[in-house]
Amino acid sequence: xxxxxxxxxxxxxxxxxxxxIKEVNSKLEEAIPxxxxxxxxxxxxYSVLAQGAKRAPPVMxxxxxxxxxxxxxxxxxxxxxxxxxHAASLIHDDLPCMDDDPSRRGQPSNHTVxxxxxxxxxxxxxxxxxxxxIVSHTPPELVTETRLLQVVAEIARTVGSTGMAAGQFLDLExxxxxxxxxxxxxxxxxxxxxxxxGGLLGGASDEEINRLRKYGRAVGILYHVVDGVLEAKMQIVxxxxxxxxxxxxxxxxxxxxxxVAEELRAEAKRELEGFEKYGDKVNPLYSFVxxxxxxxxxxx
Amino acid sequence: IQNEExxxxxxxxxxxxxxxxxxxxxxxxxxxxLREPLKIHEAMRYSLLAGGKxxxxxxxxxxxxxxxGKESVAMPASxxxxxxHTMSLIHDDLPCMDNDDLRRxxxxxxxxxxxxxxxxxxxxxxxxxxxxxxxxxKGVSPERVVRVVGELARVIGSQGLVAGQVVDLSSEGxxxxxxxxLEFIHLHKTAVLLEGSVVMGAVLGGGSDDQVDKxxxxxxxxxxxxxxxxDILDVTKSSEExxxxxxxxxxxxxxxxxxxxxxxxxRDYAQKLMRxxxxxxxxxxxxxxxxxxxxxxFIAYRDN
Numbered sequence: 036x037x038x039x040x041x042x043x044x045x046x047x048x049x050x051x052x053x054x055x056i057k058e059v060n061s062k063l064e065e066a067i068p069x070x071x072x073x074x075x076x077x078x079x080x081y082s083v084l085a086q087g088a089k090r091a092p093p094v095m096x097x098x099x100x101x102x103x104x105x106x107x108x109x110x111x112x113x114x115x116x117x118x119x120x121h122a123a124s125l126i127h128d129d130l131p132c133m134d135d136d137p138s139r140r141g142q143p144s145n146h147t148v149x150x151x152x153x154x155x156x157x158x159x160x161x162x163x164x165x166x167x168x169i170v171s172h173t174p175p176e177l178v179t180e181t182r183l184l185q186v187v188a189e190i191a192r193t194v195g196s197t198g199m200a201a202g203q204f205l206d207l208e209x210x211x212x213x214x215x216x217x218x219x220x221x222x223x224x225x226x227x228x229x230x231x232x233g234g235l236l237g238g239a240s241d242e243e244i245n246r247l248r249k250y251g252r253a254v255g256i257l258y259h260v261v262d263g264v265l266e267a268k269m270q271i272v273x274x275x276x277x278x279x280x281x282x283x284x285x286x287x288x289x290x291x292x293x294x295v296a297e298e299l300r301a302e303a304k305r306e307l308e309g310f311e312k313y314g315d316k317v318n319p320l321y322s323f324v325x326x327x328x329x330x331x332x333x334x335x
Numbered sequence: 336i337q338n339e340e341x342x343x344x345x346x347x348x349x350x351x352x353x354x355x356x357x358x359x360x361x362x363x364x365x366x367x368x369l370r371e372p373l374k375i376h377e378a379m380r381y382s383l384l385a386g387g388k389x390x391x392x393x394x395x396x397x398x399x400x401x402x403x404g405k406e407s408v409a410m411p412a413s414x415x416x417x418x419x420h421t422m423s424l425i426h427d428d429l430p431c432m433d434n435d436d437l438r439r440x441x442x443x444x445x446x447x448x449x450x451x452x453x454x455x456x457x458x459x460x461x462x463x464x465x466x467x468x469x470x471x472x473k474g475v476s477p478e479r480v481v482r483v484v485g486e487l488a489r490v491i492g493s494q495g496l497v498a499g500q501v502v503d504l505s506s507e508g509x510x511x512x513x514x515x516x517l518e519f520i521h522l523h524k525t526a527v528l529l530e531g532s533v534v535m536g537a538v539l540g541g542g543s544d545d546q547v548d549k550x551x552x553x554x555x556x557x558x559x560x561x562x563x564x565x566d567i568l569d570v571t572k573s574s575e576e577x578x579x580x581x582x583x584x585x586x587x588x589x590x591x592x593x594x595x596x597x598x599x600x601x602r603d604y605a606q607k608l609m610r611x612x613x614x615x616x617x618x619x620x621x622x623x624x625x626x627x628x629x630x631x632x633f634i635a636y637r638d639n
Contacts, residue, residue: 072501075493127458132450151431152504155454159426160493162461167488170481180477184469187484191466196375196459204375207451 046318049332059093062115078149078157082122089334092117092229098319099233109236112172113186116165120194123161126154186232193228214286218256226255246306253303257327260296264289300328346625359392366414378448378456383421385439391416395536397626398550404540411471412483412535415464422460423496425453475539483535490531499523512590526558549615556612561634563605566591609635
């Protein structure tokens with residue numbers, strides 16, 4: 036593992052990531068032009084094109100695709116779709132009848148600007164736009180239709196009633212062991228899905244897909260747990276009223292949260308050991324894991 | 336439209352509708368299983384299995400069979416269009432939208448499960464519609480299934496159902512709405528999903544581009560017809576007969592065909608749409624087209 040962590044450090048994640056952010060942003064910009072009825076497009080664009088978005092799901096998707104020598108061009112439409120469905124989930128999570136959160140990433144949340152009705156509809160429109168974008172923009176010569184359908188099913192399952200919607204539901208309603216369940220569903224699912232989609236588009240085998248899912252889940256949860264630790268250390272007060280005391284850190288404390296983070300880091304890296312035969316190409320995936328904990332630079 | 340011939344004697348439409356609705360209901364019941372978290376799946380099933388007429392799934396199945404496909408090939412897609420229809424009703428009924436307490440004679444989803452669960456149940460049905468089409472469709476090339484995913488996405492999104500609802504919401508209380516504007520709302524709120532249902536069925540059944548195109552035009556007319564009839568019924572029938580609040584459009588001062596054209600001209604327009612629709616079916620085997628023709632008649636002559 037020593038040699039791996041050295042080469043991972045040599046990998047320039049900051050450049051890789053920021054280059055991808057620029058590309059994904061410009062593709063998203065093109066994917067949601069303002070048409071009639073303009074109000075809905077403005078609402079959709081407001082959340083998807085928000086300043087400072089880290090685009091972690093797209094970056095994870097592209098990196099997983101490139102691990103198998105898949106073309107970036109094959110991964111971009113799905114990468115954009117991940118941002119669209121993710122934004123849709125967040126818009127709905129912020130609604131007054133849900134988390135009642137007036138802001139998101141330091142900006143007023145969608146319903147604060149466009150009204151609750153338009154925010155619901157913006158989410159409703161972004162989910163299908165994601166799927167439409169995948170099937171209409173993925174070059175057929177690069178990805179088979181069978182793989183494309185697997186990608187569609189993967190994303191649909193991830194945002195659905197056993198995935199992120201289940202996470203949000205239990206976050207609101209509570210239940211036994213709900214904190215780890217909610218972390219898993221709301222943050223793990225998206226990470227796993229992003230990595231799996233990249234693998235599907237790049238031509239990964241079933242076994243590799245399984246590894247990518249476990250890896251992505253671990254990284255997704257890891258990010259969120261460490262975010263909580265950093266917020267606690269900076270004593271940032273969360274303003275989503277209904278969620279107080281429900282994050283991992285708030286429930287178990289910083290020390291226990293860091294233990295969990297280290298376990299997740301080890302778990303994610305264990306899955307990556309299965310990709311040894313791809314040599315240096317696995318480095319971006321290693322660097323995400325370390326970045327999630329160390330935060331060596333600011334992204335987005 | 337009272338005087339047009341209703342006779343398609345060889346084909347027993349009531350029996351056909353009963354059988355199709357039954358197989359669609361069974362397929363829906365199996366597709367959305369009760370699992371954890373229970374409440375969200377209960378909410379999904381509450382609205383999905385509330386006993387609608389299943390017009391959209393039937394159009395999808397009938398179009399598939401018209402071009403020579405088996406019913407089973409289009410069953411997942413026909414369930415998907417019903418899931419989409421249901422999710423749009425759940426969200427449209429919310430207090431921040433149309434604020435409806437009753438739907439199909441029962442309390443609306445948010446009245447039973449709360450607004451938060453209603454929003455999530457709608458989102459989950461939307462997502463599941465895609466998952467179901469992508470994973471459960473069998474016996475057809477993946478290329479055709481991909482086309483169906485694209486069509487499904489188009490009819491729901493910001494150029495489909497959502498566009499209709501957006502323009503509808505922003506038109507409330509405007510008294511000088513023109514016919515074009517009204518038509519935009521209805522084409523998007525209603526016609527687009529009926530159109531999509533027929534197109535998906537035709538694509539899955541193996542229809543040629545020309546056949547798919549003709550059926551698309553057929554369905555667009557039928558979709559608009561559906562809404563014209565709906566508007567007429569809102570003026571002429573009681574709440575009890577409709578199973579929903581009658582006269583609601585008038586009270587809300589919504590633009591409707593009877594309001595803009597008068598009742599007689601609205602009926603004339605319905606007849607014209609019916610003729611335009613049926614012309615599209617001329618080149619198909621008339622015996623095989625009987626279910627679609629009967630469905631069109633059902634939409635035109637229904638009384639709720």
